[in-house]
Amino acid sequence: MTARQPRTALFTVAAVLSLAAALLVSQLARADATPASPATARLAALADDVPSAEGHRYDARDHTGRTMDAAQIQQAQDGTYLAVYHTLLADGRFHAAVxxxxDLRHWQRRHDFGPGTHQPSLAHDGRGGYVLAYEKDPRNHIAVRAYEDQRALLAGRAHRAFDAPLTLSRCAEGTPSITSVRGATIQLTGHYRAGCDTDRxxxxxxxxxxxxxxxPDRRLDRALRRWGNGGNIGDRAxxxxxxxRVVLIEGQRRRGDFGSWATYAYDPSSGRADRLDIRTHGGSRAFANPSATLLTDPRGQPALLVSLFVPEEGSAPGESGQLLYWHKL
Structure with missing residues (x-):
């Protein structure tokens, strides 16, 4: 028989645990009250408020009705807006497209990059061409393609191609984001399935x-885990x-819970992140696959465009799917 613990000892343990929890909450509150940098604070001020945006679209789709999940936006030299995104089709595979x-609201699909392509990221190469990276299956890995110009991109005619080996995880490496293209050198970020279990x-x-x-980018992982993200740490831009430079990044508080995805603004200089408090028209509470782009909006004004995926589990009525919105600067 197990001896019963004295009631006073139980009260003492409960009091200690309560105090520890209060201290943790107060520490998080203090961290939240002090922005990681002026740039993260500025990004939060713009990205947090969807209703006051100059323009927005919930559940963005292309002209054929395909969902534009995980869309990333670029602006071509002629002013045209380019979106790369993926859609889960009837064949059971993701298809990336451009x-x-x-006007940032109506989109004409120009090319499908084929089954098993998803999480695309697009960047100018500084010479009139484009570099595209996406996650490719089977054996999920990062694939990189180069296009000589916009016409080649829209036709899917790559003149250079590379499929990266798996070096950090034997299970999956993907969700790439191109951070810079300088001549023959391309810098990217992504995630890997640590221990074939959780994305890092x-x-x-x-x-x-x-x-x-x-x-591995353990510094970025630590910044997100400090906010209590015990699930996947995934897409970023x-x-x-x-x-x-600021990095928008998603973090999942509870593994397997799509309603627990949140968006953070990470400052690479300090290694700290701010959690965004995004407010939509209907009050959606979960946001994933974040990206942001500086561009000229349809009215000719400099603007910041934010792209977020709103999971159904954390969405308000009519707001699930890909959300695009922009604020003038």
Whole structure:
């Protein structure tokens, strides 16, 4: 028989645990009250408020009705807007695609990159061409393609291709985001399935479309885990505000719970992240696959466009799917 613990001892333990929890909450509150940087604070001020945006679209779809999940937006030199995104189709596979728009609301799909392609990221190469990266299955890995110009991109005619080996996880490495293209050197970020169990962050370099090096980004992981994210740490994208780089990134509080996804603004200089408090028209509470782009909006004004996926589990009526919205700067 197990001896019964004295009631006073139980009260003492409960009091200690209660105090520890209160201290943890107060520490998080203090961290939340002090922005990681002026740039993260500026990003939060813009990204948090969807109803006051100059324009928005919930459940973004292309002209054929395909959902534009995980959309990332770029603006071409001629002012055309380019979106890369993926859709789960009737064949049971994800298909990445590229679409064009003149108003950020209506999108014309131009090319499907084929089954087993998803989580695409697009970047200018600085020479009139484009670099596209996406996750490719089977054996989920990062694939990189180069296109000589916009016409080649919209036709899907790549002139260079590289499929990265799995070096950090034997199960999956993916969700790439291109951070820079300088000549023959492409810098990317992504995630890897740590222990074939949970997504964690990586950074990688591709040189000359031949040499690949990837390594864990544990500093970024720590910044998100400090906010209580015990699930996956996944998609991310950089943006520059006031000459300082900020990374928008998703974190999942509870593994397997799509309603627990949240978005954070990470400051690479300090290694700290701010949690965004995004407010939609209907009050959706979960947000994933974040990205942001500086562009000229349809009215000709400099603007910040934010792209977020709203999971059904955390959405208000009519708000699930891909959300695009923009604020003038």
């Amino acid at each position: 679409a064009t728009s003149t 962050q990586l950074r990688a370099t591709l040189t000359g479309f031949r040499h690949w090096h990837a390594e 950089p943006v520059e505000l006031g000459g300082r």
